[in-house]
Structures are given as structure tokens and as C-alpha cells.
Amino acid sequence: MNIARRKFPIVFSLVFLSQFSYAQSGSGSSYLIYGLIGVGLLLLVFAVLTLADNLIQIEGKKMGVDTNKNDLGIFPKVSSIFSQKAPNFVGNGESFHSFSKGFDLKLAGEATGEIKEVHTNRYALRPTDFIGMSPIPKVVVAAGDEVKAGDVIFFDKKRPNIMYVSPVSGEIVEVKRGAKRAIAEVIILADKEVSYKEITAPDLSNTDRDTLKNFFLENGVWAMFNQRPFDIVADEDVIPRDIFISTFSTAPLALDYRLLIEGNEVAFQKGLDALNMMTDGSVHLGLDGRGGEPADGFKLAKGVKKNYFAGKHPAGNVGVQIHNTAPIKGSDVVWTLDVQDVITIGKLFTEGRYDVSRVISLAGAQVKNPSIIKTYQGANIGDLVSGNLSDEKLRIIAGDVLTGKQTTEDEFLGFDDTQISVIREGDDYEAFGWLLPITPRPSISGTFPNFLYPNFKFEGETNTHGEKRAFVVSGQYESVLPMDIYPQHLMKAIMAGDFERMEGLGINELSEEDLAVCEFVCTSKMPLQSILREGLDMMRTQA
């Protein structure tokens, strides 16, 4: 990196000095000719230098020098001049990626302080949390049954090997049905003290992939393996190329993942070891390279490839990290997991139980005391937020404000949710609101004075700030997405149902969360996430 910085002035002064030489050569109309000749000579020299540069690099690669670490070329890399320098804690053999594209949606009401334990009475497991599951799965329990944490609740008749298990112990109070008798949710009334089903895990040092696979299938953690393409529960017959885990989140009001790993370092490492057996490739850990040093549990993890990422949202999204380290191409299949899922897997081995205790954040400007809460997967929203909300007309969101689901106090956290965001419902008219807005609002547009207050935290409300229109502005999505993907053209391919183009433009690399920030900035107010899911469903059913 330092070599690159030293080389830049030399190259620059060479180019600059040459200006004088042909400024003084001759006068009148002929100086143009000399100028052109000069430019031609410069181009020739440049071409020779570039060729030499490339040859050196090729030779270096042949000899096995890591060209990313050791700068062999004559020219400084453009990226090395403009990009951020890797922080000191990035070790040898670990990669560092810094993105200039992205947008941090800064909201007020961040959850801080100690982790609070909140007792929740009711929990639920919902088939609708798993994309592609048939609407009426086989429910093996009935109302009134007693279950322990880890007991099977239901399975999909199309994929009967994957078990979906109870997050807590207690009594099944209701198997709730929705439209067309589809199972909406299985509700469990929890015991005061959670008791766990006893699980004997295979010894990792002395087992094979098949045994481990069946162990995961039976004990409910298979549902935590998300597969790309399509972002669905992993296909049991496919061995993934690699497994990716992001250990930080850049989403609005997201948790600091350092809290999650505290005290769970051993379980996390055990989980990584188990995952390493599930893939022929490697387990990639995406670490926070934005500034503060990541927690030791992440930084010192063994047996994984570590990649550091710095930048604005969505730098913490696993999809962006995959794209910039080992992109999905052709028929590649990779898995992605959340940190808390890895810890749950690890605890199967270290504690012999299915422990889906989750640390979640309750945040947003409309929460009286934004707090960090310890509960279990699928907890009732009402129990978690009761007495802690303001009196305005609110929207409660399970998840973050960009990707979460709108929910009510009667409903439950989803399988993957680790956040509850509460913002104001913005269903009011605003006189000339499009021209002269009265309240501050987040935007990437330079027509708002937001750039003057880079650290302002917005209250957040749900008004669309305008009506839906056809695509007009171009380049807007690309400016906030650090991926070599053209979202607008991909959307058009999906709308046209052009499979070949969808695949070519990278639909297999994406999930909704990656395009969420593009959807946020969209001037035409297009529903990108739902269009993308439509396309993914088309690709999945066709495959």
C-alpha cells in the first residue's frame, strides 16, 4: 500500500512535466501538431509500461506471490489510492474490502445498555417464515400437547427429512389456520423455566458428513441453513461450495454483534467446526473493518477464511460479502448463516441441547426505552414491547425498517428476526411536501440539506413521500449497491420473464435484503424486493 502511495507522485509528475515540453514547442498552428505527436508518444510510452507492468504481475503470479498483498506493478492501483487503508487488526492472509457505495440510514432510538431478560408467555413457529414451504405442512403435535425445546413441531411434506422444532418448552395452545386452511402458526405457551430435549451429538473428530447431516436434519438446525440462489432453506442433496457468515450488521438500528458473541465464543467455534464438515470449500467469516476492532470470538476464530469489510450499508449483508470475495457463478450453491444460528449449532455439541435463545434489539424513536432483550426465537411481540411504546400511531416491524415485516402486538417474531423496530405511521397529508418539506427526512438526494448534518438521526416514518412511477432515474441503485450488478435492468428482465437475462444479470446472487437499500432510495417508489422475490420464485419453480 505504501509503495503505491510513493509511486503515484512520480507517475503524476511525469505526465505533468510533459505538458511544458509541448507547450513551448513552436508557435501558431503547428503547436497543435506537436501536441498531437506528444500525446501519441505519451500513449506509446504508457502502452509499453502497461505491458511491462502486466508481464511482471503475470510472472509474479506464476511464482506464487500474492499480488493482492504485495504490490508488484509499476503503477499504483487506482483502488489503492482512493480506497481506505486496511486497519491494523487485519492479519496476514485475511482480505480487506472497502466500499464507497452504500447508504447508512441513521435513525434515532438506538438500543443500548445491558441485555435485559424479558419473560414472554407465548411463542410461535410459522411455516410462512420458510420460503417455498407448502402451505399445509404436516403438524405432528396437537393443541394440548406438552413439548420440550427441540421437539419436532412440523415438517414439509415435500421435503419430509427437514424437521422444524420447538424453540421453547411448554404446551401447544393453538394450531392457527389462515386462508384456505393453510397453517399460519403453531403457538406454544411457554414454561417459566425452559426444559430441553436431551440430544447426543456425534463427536466431530470422529464422524462423517452424512451422519452430521442427518443429525442436523433431525434436530431442527437444518432450517437455519439458507441457500443461495433463492435464499431458501438449503437443499439437503446439494453440498455447498462455501458457507458464508457475516459477523456484523450495517442495517438501520441493528444490534452490535459483539454482544452476541460474549460468553458464546466456545459454542461459536464449535459451530464453525461443524459447518466446515458440511462443505468441500471453506467457511467464510465477514468481519467488521469499519473502525472498532471486532470481538475476539470473531477475530480469533479458527479454520475459517476471514474477510474484512468497510463501508456503509449494505456492507454487512452476506450477499454483498459473497459477491466481493467468491461470487456465485453458474450452478454454484452456497449457504449463509446468522451468527446466532452458528451459536445454536455449536450448543448442540457443547451443551447437548437445542438452545435458540436470541438477543434482540427493540429500537426506534417511538420506543420509550430502546433496549437489548434476551428472549427465544419466535417470541410474542406484545410481551416484548408492552408498556414501552409511545402513544402515536405506530408501525411495529419485525426486523429492520428496510427488510422487516409489518406486525402487530398479537403476532410473533419470525424465525430469523433479531430486531423489532418501531416507527411512526406517516399517513398524513403534507402541504407542498414534495417541494418544501417541513420535517427532516433521510435521502441520498443532494436536493435536501442532509449532507450538512451527516450525523443527524432521523425519527423515521412510513410515508412513501411520493407516488409510484415508471423507472425514470438511472444509476441510482448502482450508487448504493457495492456489487457489479445492474438492478434496474434485472428488474426489467424479471418483469419480462426473461430467464436467461435474469440469470445473466445476477439474480442468483441476490436476496431481498441486498436490494432493500436500492428500494429505499428509488425515486420512482418501485417495489424492488417483491419484484426480486417474484423473479426468484420463477427461477426456483423453473429449475
Add this chain to the structure above:
Amino acid sequence: MGLVDLLKKIEPDKKKSPFLHTLYDGFFTFAYAPNTVTKGGVHMRDGMDLKRLMVHVVLAMQLCYLFGTYNIGHQHFVASGQYMGFIEGFHLKLVHGLIQMLPIFVVTHIVGLGIEFWFAAKKGHAIEEGFLVSGALIPLIMPPDIPLWILAVAVAFAVIIGKEAFGGTGMNIWNVALLARVFVFFAYPTTIAGDEVWVSGYNTLAEGTQASYTFAHGLFNSLFEFMDIATFQEASTHIVDGYSGATPLALAYQGGWENVTDTFSTSQMFWGTIPGSIGESCKPLIIGGALFLVITKVASWRIMLSMLIGGIIMTLLLNAWGATPFMEVPVHGQIFMGSFLFAMAFMATDPVTASGTNTGKWIYGFMIGMIGMLVRVLNPAYPEGWMLAILFMNTFAPLIDHYVLEANMSKRMKHA
């Protein structure tokens, strides 16, 4: 909130009177940002919407409007040798400019918006904001003496054939404002080409031709008489000896850069006190507008920069060739003459008709710069090329995007 409730009460029924409902909806959403909330997908949205985007382009042109209007009057009096100083006869120049400009503006909007509203009602969707910008651009790129009926036909052609036939805002292939101008250019060339059309208020520019004033001038005359200041004098306002009305480009075509600088000084061309299309002349105001668009990220800086580079490179190549005096015009001359900067700031950057990919934008802008300059210099009949170059590249923008996307796709598939 009281006013909103009142307005909501008078909302016409959508089924019974679709046109009135569309009209109502258009004005209501203009006055009040609607109360719609997000549903599915993201829960918060950026404060930017299409109305705000479009209005910022219009805002960027406002100074060009002011200057253009005044310059109509200024050129009118310069032709007669009166009030040669720029601010001499200020009230007369302003009033004459307004008398020319307002009808053009009003006709453009009545025709354009009328068609837009009618189509929106027919299709049953809300009025889209596209014509806000087109309607603001069209008057600026017309000659001041354009007959209003020709203007009306041109606007109708551009909006119906150019936009609505393709499905409305966001779907059109060609720049709507330029389509209106190119219609006039091919259907009624004598009203937009030649030396005589850039000065208003005279029937011809033959020596001694008297100014012909309208009823409106008369009304203002009585006001000016009451205020005891100078009035419009039909009898004493006539074309002076040797005045040709030629624009710098026409002069450059005849005799190169020296021929231009004999008539106009460089600073005159830069500040815009020259004859030409209404909004194109004042370069600092256009540059200011362009900077405003770039800073607010409303328009693409990539297109502007690459078009500038393309134009400069083409000028240098033509300089090196040097077969005609026009080819030898230096770079700054080519930039100060004609509507190069105006086309760069407001025309080429239309996001709908330009390339949609960032790589494509570099190619698109660069080609406009090259082709536009080539047409300007080599076309014997009409020494200006941006309109045709932009429409030409509008046609090819999807092709450029196609190859950029193909490259992206093959990169992904190659390693499969």
C-alpha cells in the same frame, strides 16, 4: 387539516367523470404530498420523488428563462441600433421579451399538459410529471419569433407520437423537447433556420424594415406615457444599415473564427447578449444550472463530462484537418458559440432517453460530443448539430446498454 378535508369533499367521482378526477388528482397531489404509506418491502422511503426531481431541473433553468426573455427585447433593439447598452431601455426590452415569451410558454403548456391530462384520464392513471421538464425546455429552444400555431403542432406531435404512443413518462425513446424542435426543423425549416428568425418584432431583416408592434405594445405604451418614460416607437424603430441578424455559428460558417470576432466579442458570446434560441445564449447561467444539477445529483455528471470531452476532441481533430475556415475555429470558440453547453446541461442528461448504465453514459455522452460537433461543422445547410446528435444517440442508447449488459452477463457466465 381543515383545508384538506374541504378539498377531499369536492373530489370528483373517478367513474363518472374520469377527466375531472384526473385533473383534480393532478392538482391535489401538487398541493399536498399524498398520505400513502409503505406496504410490503421497505418501511421507509427516501424523501425524493419524481415531482421533486423534475422541479429541480426546472429550477435550474429559471435564470436562463429570465435572461432569455430579456435578451429577446435586447436583440430587438440592437437590430434597430437603439439602446445598444445592455441595461439601457430596460423596461422596453423586458416588456417586449415578455410579450414574445409568454404566449410561447402558455401555448406550450396548454397543448402539452392538455394532451398529458387527456391521456392520463383515458388510461386511468395519475398525471405523470414528465411534461414539467419538457414544457419548460421547449420555449427555451425555440426562436423568439416562432409562429404559435407551428409551436402548438410541434408540441402535440412530440407529446403524442414521442411520448404517449410509447406509454408515457419513463417509456419514451427520444427526448420530447428535442422532438418538438426537430419537428419544426423538418416541417417548417424557414421558421427555425437562417439569419432572420433569431430577432423578433420585424417581418424581415432587410435594411430599413420597420418594427411591427402589437396591441399589447400599445397597452404598455399608454402605461409608459403615464409614467413619463420611453415608449415603443414604431416609426423610428427600423433595421439599421448592415445588420444581418446572423448568429455566431452562421458567421463562423461563412468565414471562420475571425469573421465571428469581427461582429461579436468573446465576452459577448460568453455572457449571451447575442441572437439565438431563447434560452441557449447565456453561458454562465447555463454552467450554473449544470453545476446545480450535478451537485444535487439530479443529472448525470458522467454524461456532461464525456460530452464535453467528446466535443473538444472532435474540435481538435477538425482543427488538425483544417479544410474550411469553420474547422479551424478554436475549442473555446466552439464551446461559446451556439447551444453546446445548453444541450450538455439539459438535453443530453435526460435520464429516460440516455443510456441507463454508467459505462453506457460515458460512451453516450462522448458520442454526442463527437457527432454533434461533426454535424455542426460539416453540415452546409444548418450550422448546429446537438439536436440531431442527441436524437441520434437516443436511438442508440438501448444498443449501448445492451452491450454493456452483455459484457456484465458474460463475465458472470464465463466462469460457470
